[in-house]
Amino acid sequence: MSYVTKSPWLIHYDGSSCNGCDIEVLACLTPMYDVERFGIINTGNPKHADIFLITGAINEQNKAVVKQIYEQMPEPKVVIAVGICATSGGIFKECYNIMGGTDTVIPVDVYVPGCAARPEAIIDGVVKGLGVLAKKKEAMEKGLPIDTAKGKEKEEA
Amino acid sequence: MGKRTIIPFGPQHPVLPEPVHLDLVIEDETVVEAIPSIGFIHRGLEKLVEKKEYTEMVYVIERICGICSFGHGWGYCLSVEGVMGVEIPERANYLRTIWHELSRMHSHLLWLGLLADGFGFESLFMHCWRIREKVLDIFEKTTGGRVIFSVCKVGGVRKDIDEATLKEISSVVDGMKKELKELADVFLEDYSVKNRLCGVGYLSKEDAAELAAVGPMARASGLKQDMRLLGHGVYDKLGFEPCIETAGDSYARCKVRIREVFQSIDLIIKAIEMIPDGDISVPVKGNVPANECVVRLEQPRGEAFYYAKGADSKFLERMRVRTPTNQNIPAMVKTLQGCDLADVPMLILTIDPCISCTER
Numbered sequence: 001m002s003y004v005t006k007s008p009w010l011i012h013y014d015g016s017s018c019n020g021c022d023i024e025v026l027a028c029l030t031p032m033y034d035v036e037r038f039g040i041i042n043t044g045n046p047k048h049a050d051i052f053l054i055t056g057a058i059n060e061q062n063k064a065v066v067k068q069i070y071e072q073m074p075e076p077k078v079v080i081a082v083g084i085c086a087t088s089g090g091i092f093k094e095c096y097n098i099m100g101g102t103d104t105v106i107p108v109d110v111y112v113p114g115c116a117a118r119p120e121a122i123i124d125g126v127v128k129g130l131g132v133l134a135k136k137k138e139a140m141e142k143g144l145p146i147d148t149a150k151g152k153e154k155e156e157a
Numbered sequence: 158m159g160k161r162t163i164i165p166f167g168p169q170h171p172v173l174p175e176p177v178h179l180d181l182v183i184e185d186e187t188v189v190e191a192i193p194s195i196g197f198i199h200r201g202l203e204k205l206v207e208k209k210e211y212t213e214m215v216y217v218i219e220r221i222c223g224i225c226s227f228g229h230g231w232g233y234c235l236s237v238e239g240v241m242g243v244e245i246p247e248r249a250n251y252l253r254t255i256w257h258e259l260s261r262m263h264s265h266l267l268w269l270g271l272l273a274d275g276f277g278f279e280s281l282f283m284h285c286w287r288i289r290e291k292v293l294d295i296f297e298k299t300t301g302g303r304v305i306f307s308v309c310k311v312g313g314v315r316k317d318i319d320e321a322t323l324k325e326i327s328s329v330v331d332g333m334k335k336e337l338k339e340l341a342d343v344f345l346e347d348y349s350v351k352n353r354l355c356g357v358g359y360l361s362k363e364d365a366a367e368l369a370a371v372g373p374m375a376r377a378s379g380l381k382q383d384m385r386l387l388g389h390g391v392y393d394k395l396g397f398e399p400c401i402e403t404a405g406d407s408y409a410r411c412k413v414r415i416r417e418v419f420q421s422i423d424l425i426i427k428a429i430e431m432i433p434d435g436d437i438s439v440p441v442k443g444n445v446p447a448n449e450c451v452v453r454l455e456q457p458r459g460e461a462f463y464y465a466k467g468a469d470s471k472f473l474e475r476m477r478v479r480t481p482t483n484q485n486i487p488a489m490v491k492t493l494q495g496c497d498l499a500d501v502p503m504l505i506l507t508i509d510p511c512i513s514c515t516e517r
Contacts, residue, residue: 014175016198019513020223020304022174023267027293030270030286044170062176062197065168091220094208097201116223116304 007039008130011049013069015102016092017056020116021083025053028119035123046072051129053122057085058104059097070106076136078129080110083117090115161189166501168197173271173505175512183498191493191501193486199516206473211237211445214473216307221478222514223304224267225456227260229478230309232454235389236465237311237473239450243441247391249313251432254390255326256300256308258421258428262330263292264457265414265421268509269344272411275503276353281343288336295326313438327429330422337422341415345408354408358492358504361405370488371481372459373417374508377402377409384455395427407507414509444470456481458509480514 014022028035029042043049046069058066070079081102084090088101102108109132112125139145162183168176176197182190205217218233219226231253238245270285293303299318300306308315318326344350360370365378375382376399383399385392400416402409445467452463459481468474485508492504 012174013169014198014513016200017513018220018223018226018305019175019511020220020226023223023304026174027286027290030290031283032287032290046169056198057200059197059199061199062168065176065197069169091217092200092202092205094205095200095202096204097199115220116302118303 006050006130006133007041008050008126008133009041009043009048010051010053010126011043011046011069011073012053012055013066015054015056015062015066015086016059016098017083017085018116021055021085024116024119025055025082025122028122033119033123035126040126047074049073050077050133051126052077052079053082053126054079054086054102055082055117057089057092057098057100058102059099063099063105066102066105076133076140078109078133078136079106080112080125080129081108082112082122082125084113084115087111087113160184164498173510173512175510177505177510177512179493179501179505181493181498181501186498188493188496188498188501191490193490195486195512195516197516198513202517203476203478206476208472210471211467211473212311212441214476215310218476218478219305219307219309221480221517222511224264224511225260225458225461225514226305227256227309228454228456228461230307231257231390232452232461232463232478233465233476234309234311235454236450236452236463236476237445238441239452240445240448240465240467241311241441242446243312243439245313245439246436247433248317248435249437250390251428252314252318252437253309254392254395255318255425255428255432256296256306256314257390258425259292259295259326259330261457262418262421263289263296264509265418266292268414268457268506269340269411272503272506273344275506276350278350281340284340288333288340291329291333295329298322299326310438312441313436315438317437323429323432327426330425334419334422337415337418341419344411344415351408353500353503354411355406357407357500358496358507359406360488360492362403364491365405365488368487368491369484370459371484372456372509373410373413374459374485374488376400377413378405379403382460384453384460387453389452389454391428391431392424394431395424397424407503410507445473447474458482458511458514459484461514478517480511480517482508482511482515485510486515 166179266289273281462479464477
């Protein structure tokens with residue numbers, strides 16, 4: 001991507017992470033990394049958001065919350081799993097209350113592994129997510145279906 | 158008298174990055190009752206002691222919380238060392254104390270930023286986090302990680318800090334004093350900030366004791382309660398005295414934490430001056446004997462309690478952690494009763510909640 005044509009707003013939800021990734025997501029917004037200069041704003045309202053950043057694994061309690069936030073977001077939308085817990089369950093995979101990564105409940109477009117994921121990696125993930133968002137928008141304008149999971153398989157193949 | 162309404166707060170809300178759910182019963186604009194419900198981050202990691210060896214378990218315990226991760230690692234190592242009867246070298250104790258105090262600085266700066274964000278002072282939030290990055294740079298240089306270090310192990314620490322780096326740390330934290338002073342002036346002297354903090358969320362000394370508040374929350378109400386007085390690490394040699402305020406409101410809690418940041422700087426500089434040469438760890442071998450040990454350690458948020466029980470094998474039989482936020486929730490609910498709806502986010506923040514600690 002040579003330039004960003006959209007100011008993407010993101011919503012952040014902490015699944016069951018240890019806070020490490022969450023404070024790194026916040027660190028992205030503060031002067032050292034400052035993603036706000038690209039127009040990326042952390043919003044609290046799912047209806048305003050284009051990008052869903054989720055940290056931490058999925059458990060029985062937050063499954064419904066994650067689904068609800070995802071369903072409230074307008075199309076086109078991108079889901080980014082930040083940290084190894086959101087990717088696969090990570091170090092907590094064997095815990096009795098952990099179901100697995102984010103993709104056990106909602107389709108994920110970009111995975112950012114790391115424990116904790118570094119701000120540079122998170123920004124990189126968001127930039128990759130912008131590419132996915134642009135493609136989805138294109139598909140929407142042409143009237144094609146935008147099934148996230150299937151689209152991703154096609155992209156990789 | 159107005160009609161009673163229930164406003165649900167959370168689990169997804171813009172105040173904290175973490176999910177917590179509160180049912181706020183309000184009458185007009187006043188909160189009558191707050192009913193917390195937790196459990197969104199429960200992972201059940203204490204149960205993992207049955208699957209991970211005691212040396213491996215350090216990494217899991219460190220990931221209870223990403224903000225006070227070093228403290229959790231230290232508390233776990235202390236309790237296992239207590240069970241096994243291991244004496245660790247003096248230099249390791251000094252290094253652990255230095256890292257722990259650095260963690261406290263970064264945690265309190267993070268909190269000050271979130272508080273500023275809570276009362277709508279965005280630029281102050283940015284400045285707090287800008288200064289905090291300097292502490293994170295020290296962590297990255299000495300341990301390799303920004304938030305999770307994995308530097309504590311049973312029997313000592315994993316990495317040494319050389320003389321030149323120690324000097325550098327000393328000068329960096331000393332240099333931060335000037336910037337922190339400017340920040341502290343805004344938090345403690347600014348008219349509009351004071352308006353939001355003074356007299357809000359009062360907790361009396363009796364209530365604090367009754368509800369078993371810990372950490373800065375208890376100290377702001379005048380209780381002399383600080384586990385650093387027990388002398389873990391080298392606090393006894395550094396001549397440590399807790400910071401105590403008596404007002405019991407949000408302003409006092411803010412002041413306690415600001416004073417503690419300055420105190421941490423002094424403790425770090427003093428520890429760096431006094432640090433002896435020597436080994437940084439002792440080899441630990443064999444099984445954990447069938448014995449038990451309790452450790453109380455002062456985290457940035459207050460007293461954390463660790464209990465370890467061995468079973469004459471590589472695996473512990475039981476590990477239990479009780480964290481400070483868990484203790485402070487009753488006090489938080491008490492301060493929420495009778496407050497304005499607009500003050501709710503800030504009052505939740507003043508206990509410095511760490512939900513992933515609470516639920517583990």
